[in-house]
Amino acid sequence: MTRVKICGLTGEDDLQTAVDAGADAVGIICDVPVDTPREVPLERARELVAAAPPFVTTVLVTMPSGPERAIELVDAVEPDAIQLHGSFRSGDLAYLRAKIDSLLLLAVDADDAAAAETYDDVVDGLIVDTPGEDGGGGTGRTHDWDRTRTAAADLESPVILAGGLTPENVEAAVQTVEPFAVDVASGVEADGGIKDPEAVRSFVDRAKSARRPAEP
Secondary structure, eight states: OOEEEEEOOOSHHHHHHHHHHTOSEEEEEOSOSSOOTTBOOHHHHHHHHHHSOTTSEEEEEEOOSSHHHHHHHHHHHOOSEEEEOSOOOHHHHHHHHHHOSSEEEEEEEGGGGGGGGGGTTTOSEEEEEOOOTTSOSOOOOOOOHHHHHHHHTTOSSOEEEOSSOOTTTHHHHHHHHOOSEEEESGGGEEETTEEOHHHHHHHHHHHHHOOOOOOO
16 A cells, blocks of 8 residues: 655644544655745744654655754654755765664655665665755656656665645556655645645545556
8 A cells, every 4th residue: 555645734733634634654844945835943843743643654854954954953853754855965865864763765856766776775765756946845746657667666765756746646646656655745735835634635545545457
């Protein structure tokens, strides 16, 4: 069964909506140099992580200036996982992974998904996303899922599919890519940074029930 992460939560109501819908992970965006209605201050991020129930993975989504800043954020927020956006050297990622207790996830550009192999042995998971010009996600734009599936086939790390996913297209995305998990933010929002409960429930249900058609 495909796992689901609901990202860009800004309040307890949206956190509860994601949990009630059956999300496996929740994403809280903090300390990013891009303009997004989904970013929350450090203290708010810590509160939301603490409010998540057991067995729901909390993910701090951030674009830190470097590994030392990432370590500071993990120490302050205490998430189950940290998801990095931006450019990082493999050595910096290996250093970071050795210094934190949280799982390390890295977002990679869907247009260069093959480059994910460079980081395959230094992270715990790879998010294949459609980034904007500023390097952030949440663009609402899909990418070539067939190409992503081909690139993911050679990876050992779990692949999390992101980028333009909605309740209407997530089933087709899962059937095409067969990812470990799917990740959605803007695709289940009623307004910028505010989740639509019905859309969240529909997204989770369709993602988890999706099956790749049997080969003839």
